[in-house]
Amino acid sequence: MTKKRKKLNLKSMSTIHGKKDDKIRVVDFKVTPLNPKKGESVTVNMAIKNVTSKTLKSIPWQMGVDRKILHSGTGYNLPPGESFKVCITWKAARGEHFIYGDADPNNILKEPKIKQFNNLPQGIDVLVK
Numbered sequence: 001m002t003k004k005r006k007k008l009n010l011k012s013m014s015t016i017h018g019k020k021d022d023k024i025r026v027v028d029f030k031v032t033p034l035n036p037k038k039g040e041s042v043t044v045n046m047a048i049k050n051v052t053s054k055t056l057k058s059i060p061w062q063m064g065v066d067r068k069i070l071h072s073g074t075g076y077n078l079p080p081g082e083s084f085k086v087c088i089t090w091k092a093a094r095g096e097h098f099i100y101g102d103a104d105p106n107n108i109l110k111e112p113k114i115k116q117f118n119n120l121p122q123g124i125d126v127l128v129k
Contacts, residue, residue, distance in 0.1 A: 022051050022107045026058055029122035031099050036128055038067035040047055043092065046122065048075060049083035060108060063088050063101045072105075094126040099126055119120035 028047035036042050044063055050056050055077055060073035063086065075084040090099070100123030104111070 001084050005033075011057065023056065023111055024103050025049050025051050026101065026103050028085075029101055029124075031124050031126060034124070036126065038092055038094045038128055040092045040128075042090045042092050042099070042126070043087060044099055044101065045085060045087045046103075047083045047085045048103045050078040050080055051113065053080050055079050056109070059084075059104060060106065061086055061103050062105050063099075065090055065097050065099050092126075093129050097126050097128065098123050100124075 006030050021040070025048070026046060027049045028045065030043075030045045032045075034045050046061065046063065048059060048061060050059070057077060058077060059075040060072065061067050061075065070090060071086075071088045073086065075086075078084060086101070102122075121126075
């Protein structure tokens with residue numbers, strides 16, 4: 001007799017600290033085109049949301065390709081529930097690349113580090129021919 005495995009529901013999983021400790025969240029991350037040709041401009045968009053009930057004075061962010069940071073900056077005075085968008089472009093180089101965006105990379109907002117996944121780098125693999 002075979003036991004039925006319980007299906008894992010990722011939507012119901014929570015971090016140790018839970019959403020109550022989150023301050024920001026990456027709510028959108030897009031790379032276009034997904035299959036660029038060498039030399040073509042690739043656009044990377046990211047949106048970061050304030051999920052607290054207070055205005056956040058500064059929210060650092062960065063975007064990069066592979067292990068190289070292409071651009072970084074800071075969003076200022078973000079009201080509760082609001083988000084801001086950042087956009088960069090990259091000239092596609094031949095090969096496999098990982099394009100990513102990261103909110104608060106050095107945790108200056110002091111979110112609990114243990115199993116916090118709300119602002120970990122968002123990214124996608126891109127193959128350029």
